[in-house]
Amino acid sequence: MKKLLGYVLIGLGLLGVFYFKGYRGDVIPVPMLWLVVSLGVVVLGTYLLMIARTQKEVRGLDNLKAQINRIKESGERIQIDFENCDFKTTNVHDQIKADDFSRIQIFDALYGSNRNNSERASTVTYIIYKYQNGDKAEKFVSQPFPVEETMLRYYVSNNNIVLYVDRNDRKQYFFDVQR
Secondary structure (H helix, E strand, O other): OHHHHHHHHHHHHHHHHHHHHOOOOOOOOOOHHHHHHHHHHHHHHHHHHHOOHHHHHHHHHHHHHHHHHHHHHHOOOOOHHHHEEEEEEEEEEEEOOOOOOOHHHHHHHHHHHOOOOEEEEEEEEEEEEEEEEEEEEEEEOOOOOOOOHHHHHHHHOOEEEEEOOOOOOOEEEEEEEEO
């Protein structure tokens, strides 16, 4: 709803800006004030677009939370055994763009488009857990944990990581850190 309202406000604001930019009549008093109000409406619409989450995103997050809670409540809880774990570590590089620009940064960006960006390197570690379910061997790969391998090994050795598996669909699972 916010996104739709944002588009409508931007459209109306731009219509007002283009109309009052070249307005030379006498019927509407103070056309410059209406031009400024139209610009304000464009800014408000842009702001609404930026903060609005789509219903699809909100539903997706709600569904994910509900699925995690369902698996926690009714799924199989498996305490991770350190002996059956493998750990894989990888480095992730994120580009961070500056949110606010000074005048100098704007001129810097004219020289090179990547001059105002910084890069952050971080380490993520995955657990590969091999579980013997009766006569069937299963392999579970965790979501990435934003810690070093030694810290994740420490958590596993202290029984702080638990695996929850859906009883009906063994492909639905997640690893949880217990504190």
